[in-house]
Amino acid sequence: MSQGSATRYPLVLVPGMLGFIRLLLYPYWYGIVSALRRDGATVVAVQVSPLNSTEVRGEQLLARIEEIVRETGAEKVNLIGHSQGSLTARYAAAKRPDRVASVTSVAGPNHGSELADYLHKHYPAGSAKGRLLAVLLRLIGAVMSLLETGYRGPKLPVDIPASHQSLTTEGVALFNQRYPQGLPLTWGGQGPEEVNGVRYYSWSGTLQAGKTDRGANLFDGTNRSCRLFARTFVRETGQCDGMVGRYSSHLGTVIGDEYPLDHFDIVNQSLGLVGKGAQPVRLFVEHAARLKAAGV
Numbered sequence: 001m002s003q004g005s006a007t008r009y010p011l012v013l014v015p016g017m018l019g020f021i022r023l024l025l026y027p028y029w030y031g032i033v034s035a036l037r038r039d040g041a042t043v044v045a046v047q048v049s050p051l052n053s054t055e056v057r058g059e060q061l062l063a064r065i066e067e068i069v070r071e072t073g074a075e076k077v078n079l080i081g082h083s084q085g086s087l088t089a090r091y092a093a094a095k096r097p098d099r100v101a102s103v104t105s106v107a108g109p110n111h112g113s114e115l116a117d118y119l120h121k122h123y124p125a126g127s128a129k130g131r132l133l134a135v136l137l138r139l140i141g142a143v144m145s146l147l148e149t150g151y152r153g154p155k156l157p158v159d160i161p162a163s164h165q166s167l168t169t170e171g172v173a174l175f176n177q178r179y180p181q182g183l184p185l186t187w188g189g190q191g192p193e194e195v196n197g198v199r200y201y202s203w204s205g206t207l208q209a210g211k212t213d214r215g216a217n218l219f220d221g222t223n224r225s226c227r228l229f230a231r232t233f234v235r236e237t238g239q240c241d242g243m244v245g246r247y248s249s250h251l252g253t254v255i256g257d258e259y260p261l262d263h264f265d266i267v268n269q270s271l272g273l274v275g276k277g278a279q280p281v282r283l284f285v286e287h288a289a290r291l292k293a294a295g296v
Contacts, residue, residue: 005288006040008296009076009101010068013045014061016083017163018140021047021150030268035281041288044068044077047151048088051141053162054175057084058091060156065092065099076101078291080284082267083107083244084167086202086251087175094179097196101296103182103252104287105202107241107266110183111176111248112169114240118232120168125161134160188247190254199294200252203283205241205261208275212260215276222270226262241266255287 005011015021015028027033029045036043046064048057065077078101081089086108093100109116123130137160145155165171176183182200184191191200207213207230217223226242236245243263250257259266265274268281 002038003040005036005285005292007042007078007288007291009074009078010042010044010072011036011288011291012065012068012077012079013043014048014079014081014085014089015045015050016081016085017167018050018137018144019047019082019085020050020144020148021045023144023147024149026271027150028267028269030270030272031281032268032284035285036288039285039288042072045150047148047153047156048085049156049158050144051137051158051160051163052156053159054084054087054091054166056157056159056162057088058095061088061092062096062099065096069099075099076296078102078104078296080104080106080287081108083109083263086110087166087172090179090181090251091175093198094181097198100198102199102201102291102294105200105249105251107204107244107263108202108249108251109167109172109244110202110251111245112172113167113244113248114169114233114235115229115243116164116167116171117169120164125164182252184250188250191250191252193253199291199296201255201287201290202249202251202253202257203255203259203287204244204246204249204257205259205263205266206239206246206257207242207262208260211277212262212265212275215278216273217262217265217275220264220270220273222264223262223275226264255283255290259283
C-alpha cells in the first residue's frame with residue numbers, strides 16, 4: 001500500500017448543507033475516502049446537522065473531534081470541509097486551534113453565496129414562497145435522514161432559517177467578523193498560510209462551457225441545476241460553480257480556483273459523473289500529500 005497520503009493527523013471530512021455520510025450504499029465523498037485510504041491516510045467522514053447554523057454545526061463537529069482524538073490517539077485532526085462544511089471547519093478551528101492542525105475549504109462560501117442571497121430576497125422566510133421552500137427542504141432532510149446508513153448518533157436538530165442565513169453574504173460577513181482566521185485581506189487575494197498554529201487552504205471550481213457541461217455531466221442532473229443556479233450571480237457572474245463564487249471561496253493558501261468543476265463535481269458527485277477531463281478525487285489525494293509534506 002502506498003503511504004503518500006499518510007498524514008500525521010487524521011483527515012476529517014465535513015459535509016455541506018443537506019450533507020450525509022452515506023445514503024443506503026451511496027457515500028457523500030464518492031470515491032474520495034477509499035482513494036485516500038488506499039494511499040495510506042486515516043480518514044473519518046463525519047455527520048453534522050444537515051440544516052442548521054454554522055455555529056450549531058461547529059459545536060457538533062467539536063464534539064466529534066474529541067471522539068476522534070480519543071479513538072485514534074492523535075492530538076489533532078486535519079479538517080476538510082465542502083461548502084458549508086468549510087465554515088463549520090473554520091468555526092471548530094477558531095474555537096479549538098489546539099485540536100486542529102489544518103482547515104481546507106473545498107468550494108466553501110467563505111464570503112457568502114449569491115445563490116443564498118437570491119433565495120433570501122425572492123423567497124423570504126415569512127412569505128408563502130419562503131414557507132414552501134422551507135417545507136421542501138424539511139421534507140428532503142427527513143427523507144435523507146431515513147436513508148442515512150453511515151450515521152448512528154442521536155437525532156440532529158434542524159433550523160432552516162438559521163441554515164439559510166448562515167450562507168448569505170450578510171450572514172457570512174457576521175461570521176467572518178467573529179472568526180476571521182485564514183481570510184484574505186483583499187477580495188480575490190490569498191489568506192495567511194497559518195494562524196494560531198492552524199494551516200489554512202482552499203480550492204474551488206467554476207462552470208466552463210465545453211468542459212463542465214460535457215463528459216459524464218451530460219447525464220448528471222446536478223450539473224443542470226448548477227447552470228441554472230449560476231444565473232442568480234451578479235458580483236461573480238460567469239465566475240462561479242453554480243453555488244459559490246470563485247473569489248468568495250478563497251481561504252488561506254489558494255491551491256486553485258478555476259478547476260472545471262461544478263459545486264457537486266468537486267466532491268465527485270453524483271456517482272462520479274463529472275465534466276470532461278475532471279479529476280476531483282486526484283485533488284484530494286494530492287492535498288493529503290501536501291499536508292503530509294507540511295508535517296500535519
